[in-house]
Amino acid sequence: MSDKKVTLTTHYDDKETSVDLAVLFPTLGRPVVDVRTITSQTGLFTHDPAFTATSSCESKITFIDGNEGQLLYRGYPIEQLAEKSNFLDVAYLLLFGETPSASERETYRQEIEDYSLINESLKTFFEGFHYDAHPMAMLMGVVGSLSAFYPDALNIRDADTRRKTALRLVAKMPVISAAIYKHSIGEPFVYPNPKLGYTENFLNMMFSRPNQDYEIDPLAARALDVLFILHADHEQNASTSTVRLAGSTGTNPYAAIAAGIASLWGPAHGGANEAVLKMLDDIGDISQVDKYIAKAKDKNDPFRLMGFGHRVYRNFDPRATIIRKLCHEVLAKYGSDPRLDLAIKLEEIALKDDYFIERKLYPNVDFYSGIIYSALNIPVNMFTVMFAIARTAGWVAHWNELVTTDHKIGRPRQLYTGLTQRNFK
Incomplete structure (x- = not known):
């Protein structure tokens, strides 16, 4: 003040x-x-x-300086967290303000393990979805249904209840997401394994089968962990603002998170990395790159390069700087998809072409994340679900911050430009 x-x-x-x-x-x-x-x-x-x-609010969680390309979680630069920490500890940092001590970490990890199981009756809930339903539609429905399983979450004045709610969501989101994928391909659900870490568990639940062993690649697990850290929070974006607005009504927090998932589903928000892969499919071949670069520069052409530039960052997206190196490591091991060669070519041009440099149209985190997910055989329609797994930590942190501070129900005003009063005949 x-x-x-x-x-x-x-x-x-x-x-x-x-x-x-x-x-x-x-x-x-x-x-x-x-x-x-x-x-x-x-x-x-x-x-x-x-x-x-x-x-729209006062917050102590995340800070972004778009001009300087800076992103801080609770004061820590994203570069340091991605290099030295892991997603579960970063989620704890967002939720509680500090990284856990050794004893806090042990208790926290045990809680995440305990809360990772989902109610068995949810299996019948999945059966109500057609196999080819969009994963985000299923995620929104299943997460919203948790409100019925945990009506006690409405007791938002109680600190222990808020903690349970926060950790349940962080723990259950990858389990629900993997179950959605298994439902879509008609395979049995895989239960979480207490011997595995967070991202290792997710990969195992996604790709293991009862009739064959699945070997978890440490590079794949590390790549996902870093991506989850980078996507964990991003200040007052559309989905976080949605969670805060819904939370301001005092609704069940699971319903507020489901509202955030609905907002994230939009192609202008969480669907951007899907759009990158679609763009690469449209370009089709390296021989067509120059043609499409020219189209991107033509203001009268509707074609746009997806995954370049950012609404907030007027410099290089710091998350993209981090993930670029890891992306190339992943491609060196898994890169057999022609789209990945296309992506490398586009990146090379964008980093050297004056048109893109002058307009700050650098590759952003969506450009690299879509490529990594594709290389790891994660289906395109699951990309936004991956985003939601990570962003749950930020959503819950913002919900908790909102309900523990003095707040009013959100009620924006409008500029009415409709008809004036008239008489009905």
């Missing part, structure tokens, strides 16, 4: 009104103007479609 103010002078209804608005200073980032008193003092609302210039 600060005693600094800005003065806004309005001319409205034949009168002039001067309003002093407080300037709030964050620990990092740009100051914000507190406009909460504008309506009471002037009778006017502010108008900010898509909330691109609006601070």
Whole structure:
């Protein structure tokens, strides 16, 4: 908080009104103007479609500096966490503010193991979905149904209940996701193995079969772990804002997370890495790359290069910088897909071409994550589910932060441009 103010002078209804608005200073980032008193003092609302210039909440979880290409979780640079930590510890950091001590880690890991099992009656729930239903539709439905299994989660005032809710979601999300995949291919569900780590367990539940052994590749497990860290949170994006808005009503937290999944499903949000693979399929062959680069530069051509540039970052996406090296390691081992050769060629051009450099159109995390998932034989329609597994940690952290602070139910205003009042005859 600060005693600094800005003065806004309005001319409205034949009168002039001067309003002093407080300037709030964050620990990092740009100051914000507190406009909460504008309506009471002037009778006017502010108008900010898509909330691109609006601070919707106060948060201590994640900080992004788009100009500098900086991403911090609880103050820690994403580069350090990806190199030195693991996803489960990063999830703990997001949820509770600090990385776990040795004793806390042991208790936490045991809780994750205990909560990873899903209710057996959920098997019949899966049977209600057609085999080719979109995995995100199934994920949204199954996670939402957890509200019926855990009605106690509505007791959001109780710290122990909130902790159980948070850890249940982090623990169950990969189990539910793997079960969705198994349902889609008609194979039996695989139970979590307490001897395996988080990403190793997920790979085992995805790809092991009762009639054959499955060997978990450490490189694949590490690649997924890093991707989960990079996708764990990203400040007030669309899906996180959705979780916060739903959570502000006091709804069951599982329902709030299901709402976040619905938001993430949109192709402009979590579906971006799917779009990268579709683009590579459209290009088809390395011989066509120059043609499509020219199309991308033509403002009158509807073709767009997917996986380049970012809404927030005006520099290189720091997550892409991290995953690029790992992506090439994965490709060196698994790269037999022609799409992967195409991706390397596009990356090479984008990093050297003045058109892309001037416009800051660097490959982003979606560009590399889709390639890695493809190399690891994860189906394209499961890509957004992978995103949801990781982002659950951030969603729950934001939900917990919201319900443990003084908040009001979210209620945006609108600029009405419809018909004026008229009489019905």
